[in-house]
Amino acid sequence: MNAIKDTNFQFPGQTDVYHGKVRDVYFVKDKLIAVASDRISAFDHILPKPIPYKGQVLNQIAAYFLNATRDICPNWLESTPDPNVSIGKKCEPIRVEMVIRGYLAGHSAREYKAGKRMLCGVPLPGGMKENDKFPTPIITPASKSLEGHDVDASREEILAHGIVTPVQYSLMQKYTYGLFARGTEMAAKQGLILVDTKYEFGIYNDEVILIDEIHTPDSSRYFYADGYAERQANGEPQKQLSKEFVREWLMANNFAGKDGQVMPFMPDEFVQTITDRYIELYERITGLAFERSGSEDVPTRIQRNVEKWLRENK
Numbered sequence: 001m002n003a004i005k006d007t008n009f010q011f012p013g014q015t016d017v018y019h020g021k022v023r024d025v026y027f028v029k030d031k032l033i034a035v036a037s038d039r040i041s042a043f044d045h046i047l048p049k050p051i052p053y054k055g056q057v058l059n060q061i062a063a064y065f066l067n068a069t070r071d072i073c074p075n076w077l078e079s080t081p082d083p084n085v086s087i088g089k090k091c092e093p094i095r096v097e098m099v100i101r102g103y104l105a106g107h108s109a110r111e112y113k114a115g116k117r118m119l120c121g122v123p124l125p126g127g128m129k130e131n132d133k134f135p136t137p138i139i140t141p142a143s144k145s146l147e148g149h150d151v152d153a154s155r156e157e158i159l160a161h162g163i164v165t166p167v168q169y170s171l172m173q174k175y176t177y178g179l180f181a182r183g184t185e186m187a188a189k190q191g192l193i194l195v196d197t198k199y200e201f202g203i204y205n206d207e208v209i210l211i212d213e214i215h216t217p218d219s220s221r222y223f224y225a226d227g228y229a230e231r232q233a234n235g236e237p238q239k240q241l242s243k244e245f246v247r248e249w250l251m252a253n254n255f256a257g258k259d260g261q262v263m264p265f266m267p268d269e270f271v272q273t274i275t276d277r278y279i280e281l282y283e284r285i286t287g288l289a290f291e292r293s294g295s296e297d298v299p300t301r302i303q304r305n306v307e308k309w310l311r312e313n314k
Contacts, residue, residue, distance in 0.1 A: 003038040003050035004084065004298040011303075012310055021046060022058070022218065032076070032090040033306060034059075038298075040274065042247050043257025049266045056083040056293055057278045062213035064286050069182050073175040075210035076202065079313075082305035083293040091202030091211050095144040095163055096153070098176040101196040102137045102184065104128050105221060105238075108196075121154025131195075131223070131238045137180055139173060142198075171208045172201050183215045190287055192241060193228060195221040217242050217281050241281060246274060 007024040009017075016027040021041045026033040036055035040047050063086060066077045076088040101108050108119055109130040117124045120140035143153035143163065155173075159166055176199050187194040197220035202211040213219055222241040231238055250256065253264035279290045293301070 002295060002298055003052040004035075004055060004302070005037060005039055005050035007035050007037060007299065007302075009035070009299075009303060009306070011306055022055075027090060028310065030090050031078075032088055034086045034088075035302060036084045036086075040243070040246065042243070042250055043255070045257050045263065047246075047266060048263060049271050051271060051274045051278065053275050053290075053292060054278050057282045057290070058213065058216050058218060059084050059086055061216045061282055061285055062086065064288075065183065065186075065215040066210070066213075068186065069179055069210075069214070072178040072182055073210050074207065076204070076212075079309060081309040082302050084298065085302055085306055087306070087309060089204050089209070091204040091209060093200065093202045093211060094168070094172070094208070096158055096172070096201075097142040097144070097150065098172055098199045098201070099140045099142055099196065100137050100176050100180045100199070101140060102134060102180070103193070103195045103223075104130060104132050104134065105195050108140065120152050121156060129232075129235070131232060137177065139176055168208055172199075175199070175201070175208070175210065179210070179214065183220075186215075187222060187285070188225065190284060191225050192284065193223040193225050195223055197221070215285070217278075217285070222285070241284060243277075245277060 009026060011026055011028055011033065013028045014026055015029070018025045022037060022039050024035045024037060026035065036059040038050035038052060038055045040051050040054060059080065060083065063077060063080045066075050069075070076091055077086055078088040080086050104112055111119055112124060112128065113130070117126065119138070122138045122140060125135060141153050141155070141158060142150040143158055143161070144150055155169060158164060159169060164172070179199055180194070180197065183197065184194045194215070197215060199210060199214060200212040201208050224239040224241060228238060249270065250264065255261045255264055282288070282290045
């Protein structure tokens with residue numbers, strides 16, 4: 001199967017490279033070249049086999065939403081010269097994730113169940129049950145600066161640590177509400193509910209701009225709108241559009257990332273299932289038909305397309 005798991009590109013003028021869980025980021029002058037690999041992670045572990053077209057799906061969903069929200073907030077993206085590649089401004093990342101929640105789900109539901117009625121300095125209404133809608137969306141930031149890994153943080157804690165200025169935080173907050181409102185509206189047109197998501201920002205020429213990906217199934221939680229009210233009234237789990245099915249398969253095969261557990265073998269049939277589900281995700285979220293990128297060797301195609309872009313944009 002034609003998929004890209006590991007990258008080791010040498011682009012003209014390249015000065016550095018960062019290998020993430022899914023994306024590998026190459027730096028050329030003041031540009032950032034983000035290559036979306038076909039790696040897939042769950043429980044903080046990268047699975048042994050790449051998933052054909054997964055990188056293309058994530059790259060194109062992110063580009064779709066970044067281009068659809070430029071009127072709300074400036075962002076880093078300048079070009080997508082290859083199905084798996086985005087090129088844009090190299091920014092100084094702000095070490096805060098602006099997590100915004102429209103519903104009591106995931107982390108917020110677990111905290112609520114444990115008895116907490118305050119999350120990141122935000123009071124939570126009483127009498128809620130899992131997956132209920134909040135009266136208005138709430139922002140519950142996570143800081144990457146306070147303890148070296150993502151931790152819940154209030155606005156006051158972030159400002160007290162000098163991670164951003166009050167003016168910068170206010171702008172990030174304004175952008176977060178605006179982006180979530182647009183994402184909610186676009187999801188509704190596709191019969192989906194945008195439950196929660198996160199946005200990351202950076203500084204470019206002293207300006208706060210949106211970086212990374214937005215509204216992808218890796219960074220966002222979606223419910224199917226059809227049947228939401230009935231499932232909620234009956235106390236049933238909500239139907240999710242996410243990669244949760246991968247975690248469920250791993251758990252069914254005795255792996256949840258715990259010490260001593262062995263990653264299960266992934267049969268080709270299951271790899272194909274994941275590919276099909278990611279393509280379905282793309283088409284459902286965007287409303288566009290997915291165009292498979294062809295049979296050419298993926299690394300060769302990426303190298304050619306990126307070098308062409310660099311030549312044309314010296």
